[in-house]
Amino acid sequence: MNKGNYTILIAEDQVDIAKLLKKGLTEEGYQCLVVKNGEEVLKLVKHNSISLILLDWMMPKLKGIDVCKQLRSEHISTPIIFLTAKDTIEDTIEGLKSGANDYIKKPFNFEELLARIETHLRLYYKIDEVLHLGDLSLNMSKHQVLKSKKPINLTDKEFNFLAHLVRHKGQVCTRQSIIEDVWDIHFDYDSGVLDVYMNAIRKKMKLDRNELIKTVRGVGFIADE
The missing domain is CATH 1.10.10.10 (Winged helix-like DNA-binding domain superfamily/Winged helix DNA-binding domain)
Structure with a gap:
């Protein structure tokens, strides 16, 4: 799997977490883009080739849950992984029902996140095919x-x-x-x-x-x- 072929959009308004994610994913070989609010997510996805979205729920201007629903309503099927502090079972169910492919609660294990990202990329882009x-x-x-x-x-x-x-x-x-x-x-x-x-x-x-x-x-x- 040539990770350099895949661009991950990090939608996170907490600067320290965004920097950590970008540093770690870049070191793994992925390309990364970072945005701080939901409106920027919609703009970037519509005008760039985004391979996967790491989506925070609580963002300014437009919440992650609403971003996910809008993307799916527009038939944009790019894999979405919620990465959020909202940690109840009800939150998880709502996130997945909104169209997300996965749901990871903060604080998270980076190795687990990497494994899930690769799994979703392989499934969606059929990398082994x-x-x-x-x-x-x-x-x-x-x-x-x-x-x-x-x-x-x-x-x-x-x-x-x-x-x-x-x-x-x-x-x-x-x-x-x-x-x-x-x-x-x-x-x-x-x-x-x-x-x-x-x-x-x-x-x-x-x-x-x-x-x-x-x-x-x-x-x-x-x-x-």
Whole structure:
């Protein structure tokens, strides 16, 4: 499992806890974004490729429980783990019924949190399985690409770029979201590098410009059969 391919959104208004989570998850290899209120969660999820959300319940502007309900009402199925001091059985039941995938009470054990995060990522993104796009297949654990059952030799960056698009098959992936997810760069960056990598990927796989992966001018790319 290449943890660098996954971005975890930490929604936590307590600065010390947010810093602890970001430090620990970054050291594990994950990419992290941190927000302090519920409204920021909604904005980031809608405009970025978020792999999993660690969600506090009691946040300013919009509570975590309401954030979870709104995301699910909009059919956004990104895994959500409540990480909260609300510790009654009733709270847990309400959190899970709101659409969360898991519920962890503070204070928490970091090793347990890591295990649960990895479990939900594996379940949701089917990491141990093979991603498919037309006659293309990507074995995520082996970092192997096959086209019509023939191996294609891609660099790590090319593989991660392609995997990002296939993982979001049918969705337009913006240039910025790709740069942030694959290159881990969270500031303005010359996204022209993506065209260089895409040309290399298409050449190696002998793809026409509109075959399987299409360029959406001014926006990004979309993997579509």
